[in-house]
Amino acid sequence: MSNGDQTARSARDIPIWTRDEIESPCVQICVIHPETRLCAGCARSIDEIGAWSRMSADERRTIMAELPNRQAAPTTRRGGRNARLKR
Incomplete structure (x- = not known):
């Protein structure tokens, strides 16, 4: 076995964190969004986003x-135009 093969093998054997x-x-x-107070991307509230990492897996699944x-x-x-005409 060549030196390169040993290095490649030992790198594969190291557990990855x-x-x-x-x-x-x-x-x-x-x-x-200023009116709904929900995130436009995921639809969570700012409170839900802030608490997300502290919630249990069940709480997150419910949301x-x-x-x-x-x-x-x-x-x-x-x-x-329609909004201006309704005045």
């Missing part, structure tokens, strides 16, 4: 199950 990551719905679009039913931002338009 890993850690359990907390499951999160974050999609890296972190903008809190994640609710997220598809939340509307992070209103879908109706806030202005434009």
Whole structure:
């Protein structure tokens, strides 16, 4: 066995350090909508985001199950021509 083969083999035998990551719905679009107070990316509240790492796995799963039913931002338009005409 050559010296290069021994180095490659010993590198494969070294256990790799890993850690359990907390499951999160974050999609890296972190903008809190001013009206709904929910994140535009994941639909969590600012309080939920802040407490996420301290929550139990069950608490996080409960919130994640609710997220598809939340509307992070209103879908109706806030202005434009129609809003000006209604005055």
